[in-house]
Amino acid sequence: MNRLQDKVAIVAGGGAGIGEAIAKKFAKEGAAVVVAGFPQDPVQAVVDEINAAGGQATAFEGDLSSQAVAEACVQTAVGVFGQLNILVNNAGTFPAVSELDAYPVEAFEYLIKNNIYPTFHMSRAALPELQKTRGNIVTAGSESGQMGQPMNTPYGGTKGFNHAFTKGIAAEQAKHGVRANCVGPGPIDTAWTHKETGPMTAEMEKQTTEGVLMGRRGTTEEVANVYLFLASDEASYVTGAIYFVDGGTTISKSGAGAQVPADLKKEPTGELDIQHNIGRQRPGTPGKCWSYAP
Numbered sequence: 001m002n003r004l005q006d007k008v009a010i011v012a013g014g015g016a017g018i019g020e021a022i023a024k025k026f027a028k029e030g031a032a033v034v035v036a037g038f039p040q041d042p043v044q045a046v047v048d049e050i051n052a053a054g055g056q057a058t059a060f061e062g063d064l065s066s067q068a069v070a071e072a073c074v075q076t077a078v079g080v081f082g083q084l085n086i087l088v089n090n091a092g093t094f095p096a097v098s099e100l101d102a103y104p105v106e107a108f109e110y111l112i113k114n115n116i117y118p119t120f121h122m123s124r125a126a127l128p129e130l131q132k133t134r135g136n137i138v139t140a141g142s143e144s145g146q147m148g149q150p151m152n153t154p155y156g157g158t159k160g161f162n163h164a165f166t167k168g169i170a171a172e173q174a175k176h177g178v179r180a181n182c183v184g185p186g187p188i189d190t191a192w193t194h195k196e197t198g199p200m201t202a203e204m205e206k207q208t209t210e211g212v213l214m215g216r217r218g219t220t221e222e223v224a225n226v227y228l229f230l231a232s233d234e235a236s237y238v239t240g241a242i243y244f245v246d247g248g249t250t251i252s253k254s255g256a257g258a259q260v261p262a263d264l265k266k267e268p269t270g271e272l273d274i275q276h277n278i279g280r281q282r283p284g285t286p287g288k289c290w291s292y293a294p
């Protein structure tokens with residue numbers, strides 16, 4: 001109940017989805033929270049719910065991809081709560097799905113603006129305050145930042161940026177006592193991963209969820225639990241890490257092969273005279289397994 005007692009946190013993108021869960025989890029653990037998001041996001045509603053439940057929160061509305069707005073957000077935390085201990089870079093978007101040759105250029109630019117700029121500007125603006133408190137940054141990566149994201153290749157690229165950016169901060173800022181880590185969710189039960197509420201097609205939704213070893217989406221609270229650990233003093237020896245919260249997606253064998261048409265699955269004949277590979281016998285020759293004799 002008090003793992004973040006006396007800490008002040010900013011949760012960027014805190015008005016919806018995973019961010020709402022992080023803001024509420026942090027508040028429950030004693031943190032004072034600045035819930036930050038676009039003006040059209042329900043940030044004030046999240047703040048009201050936290051305060052009504054006995055927590056401490058304040059709202060910040062603005063486009064965090066702007067340097068001036070990001071700086072104002074950090075100043076809100078310091079002005080209202082007196083310090084800043086934790087920055088959560090959770091703001092992000094997932095605007096379109098398409099194979100790359102038809103991927104809308106505007107969607108690519110929107111991704112760069114909202115998945116990379118807020119992470120850069122918020123981290124840059126927060127560092128002087130985090131250095132004072134020996135604080136930390138936890139940034140939203142993704143399993144797709146490691147494995148790539150078919151049908152939204154630039155999205156995976158923005159998350160790969162966040163992974164490397166975070167490791168760079170960890171290496172650079174350790175001397176100031178500042179830690180930096182990433183959480184890499186797999187498909188989480190937010191608007192993005194449902195064809196009814198996000199840009200995913202039925203086929204992509206099926207492929208995405210079938211790639212999860214656990215066979216289901218994660219909940220936003222399951223992701224918030226890991227943010228909490230990394231942001232807390234319990235993770236005092238963890239920096240530069242990416243914690244995947246993906247139900248095993250990163251290590252699973254994806255179902256992409258099922259989409260390959262039969263003519264592309266035909267194996268090449270090759271030119272070598274292969275004689276001793278059990279899987280490559282010439283028709284009519286008796287099989288022999290060299291490594292296992294039943």
Ligand SMILES: NC(=O)c1ccc[n+]([C@@H]2O[C@H](COP(=O)([O-])OP(=O)(O)OC[C@H]3O[C@@H](n4cnc5c(N)ncnc54)[C@H](O)[C@@H]3O)[C@@H](O)[C@H]2O)c1
Pocket residue numbers: 012013014015016017018019036037038041062063064065089090091092093113114115118140141142143184185186187188189190191192193
């Ligand atoms: N949902 C998933 O399956 C999933 C998987 C992997 C990673 N993630 C990452 O987790 C984070 C949250 O995802 P979510 O599914 O909860 O999304 P969401 O859309 O529910 O919440 C993201 C919030 O960030 C806000 N935001 C985006 N750009 C902003 C900006 N420039 N300024 C201020 N606010 C901004 C959005 O308006 C939104 O309220 C994202 O960074 C995403 O990349 C999500």
